[in-house]
Amino acid sequence: MYSTFKSQSVPARRLRRSNFHCRAIASPPRIVPAQTKLWIDGNFVDAVSGKTFPVINPCTEEIIANVAEADEADVDLAVKAARKAFDTGAWTKMGGRQRGYHMNKLADLLERDAEEFAQLETLDNGKPIFFSRAADIPLSVSHLRYYAGWADKIQGKTIPTGSEHFAYTLHEPIGVCAQITPWNFPLLMATWKIAPALATGNTIVLKVAEQTPLTALKLGELIDEAGIPPGVINILTGYGQTAGHALSHHMDVDKISFTGSTEVGRKILQASAGTNLKSVSLELGGKSAVIVCPDTDVDQAVADTHFALFFNMGQCCVAGSRLFVHEDIYEEFVEKAVAAAKARTVGDPFTQVDQGPQVSQEQFETISGYIQSGIEQGATLATGGRRIGDKGYFIEPTVFTDVRDDMKIYQEEIFGPVMSIIKWRTEEEVIARANQSQYGLGAGIWTKNHNTANRLARALKSGTVWINCYNVFDDALPFGGYKMSGMGRDKGEYALSNYTETKCVITPLENPAWL
Incomplete structure (x- = not known):
């Protein structure tokens, strides 16, 4: 449906594989690179x-x-x-x-x-x-x-x-x-x-x-x-x-x-x-805070925040990697977010999968180290956390719950398929916690209340704030960050x-x- 983008805008929900109707390739080609030399002065x-x-x-x-x-x-x-x-x-x-x-x-x-x-x-x-x-x-x-x-x-x-x-x-x-x-x-x-x-x-x-x-x-x-x-x-x-x-x-x-x-x-x-x-x-770098308010459509928020974190194997500078969910909907949200992660297909990127391998051995080891850190520091590993297979840099889609602000997986950029879900109670509290980061690249807000959305958007110290959406990019929209x-x-x-x-x-x- 959107295999060629007539519009320059790319909403997150448009990019979800399930919303596209792509022709499957029976025998995926393996292209051979034509150029391996430096390009200097036209040669x-x-x-x-x-x-x-x-x-x-x-x-x-x-x-x-x-x-x-x-x-x-x-x-x-x-x-x-x-x-x-x-x-x-x-x-x-x-x-x-x-x-x-x-x-x-x-x-x-x-x-x-x-x-x-x-x-x-x-x-x-x-x-x-x-x-x-x-x-x-x-x-x-x-x-x-x-x-x-x-x-x-x-x-x-x-x-x-x-x-x-x-x-x-x-x-x-x-x-x-x-x-x-x-x-x-x-x-x-x-x-x-x-x-x-x-x-x-x-x-x-x-x-x-x-x-x-x-x-x-x-x-x-x-x-x-x-x-x-x-x-x-x-x-x-x-x-x-x-x-x-x-x-x-x-x-x-x-x-x-x-x-x-x-x-x-x-x-x-x-x-x-x-x-x-x-x-x-x-x-x-980024460690984007995404805030899910109690009045939101939980199913839509689960789908959007899933994409915000797991897109491109989690290797996005604006990945929604600090997921703040209000205590009133926390249990329902966690259950559905874990189910969504378990449903992701991981495998050969030339086939119809949601997730391919991480880019390199170094990145694979870095992400694995963060997962181990989350376990050791007491976060609850709700799903994932392991390598898939014995060849290729594949990591299971991973979800941590009961994540605290003092944990490495909360504070540092992981750049991988690792979701951290954090509980919050008051608006003042979540604003302070969201801004208590060395980074300020992206942020997301899910709410049905326009006043809440505007208050939070103005309070967050971030170069981009998405409201009830995520990863919406357009050539005309500036992109960059606050702080570090x-x-x-x-x-x-x-x-x-x-x-x-x-x-x-x-x-x-x-x-x-x-x-």
Whole structure:
């Protein structure tokens, strides 16, 4: 029904697999990656060192491919290519309408090859093919088109000065933008970064997560086909401690945008302060509070909060991982939430399942550690908590009840399919507890009372608040967080300011050149 998104909005309930009618694939294809090299200055090239590293299929733990491992030397080449393209190339100087044309062409090509990209994303990341087809790839196409529309609308203002001067502002591109993306939505996060940077006339060095590089490398083919000049977008695969470190410290990078952990975000901010004070925007961790009020439709709230936590194997920065349920409906809610978790299907992501494997061995072990911590600290393990099978990074959908505020599973970001249900009594209490977190990325409220919804929404210290829904995204809606969830906003008109400098120009009106 929504296999191609005519609308740019993606409500959570639309994305639930049960609400779609997808054609089953009798023999799921296993695509072979076409590109495994770095994309620098319009060419696929080996790493200077010749090194490669393995990309692991999280479903089988087998090697999919060996891709080039970028380090400092490759970063330097990519930055030089981006600098040359910015300083002397055509992209920054061409009109916004022409930039928009090339961006729309890139979106058209991505849409043409959508099935190949969807299969690569599922192979690489482990998410069910249904979601790659229905969400990740269509939303990436949509995001490119949204910012293509902005490309010829980047404009300043004329400003009355109260004196005999004419003054105006220009919004100019920053320059060379380093962009570092995570592994949970590999292609979508890449387009969240590159689209506003392209629209505003910048050039880019994109460093993608080492766990999931395949769709970004494939995008290199389309960049060339779309007519985007060499050096405008460069794509590197490699590790954070080498390639990411080199990008963060490079003196010829003007801007760095990072999505990932708060720990790494701190290091990037420190690197900027220690080098050339490059502009920084960060989208970091989350521990989103979702509040279920006693007057809500319990069945709907169970379904929505289930999706808020378990979507993408729980690997979402806004996952509704602190689930506050009012004491009046707590027992009913817990019973239904546990039943919903038990009903989830887990398995081969190329088949019709709700949940695939976690992305990597490291992530699997991290989540398993949190589950063990919850048990040891006295939370009630209502369902799940174990590994599924002996191959692949599969974890049972897990629900903890009787969770206390001092527990690790309450305080720290798990980034996995682990739901924590917490009981609350008064509105003042739940507001205080919800805000008592180092994070402030997302939040959710379920109530039939508009006054309650508005009071809670205004009280919660969070960059996004969903009311009676969750995971509703749109290209036009800004996304980012309070506190240690980051700085700056992705998406919408707000993201354009991440990639522009404001210049003020003043001239006397009596200047003969103006007469």
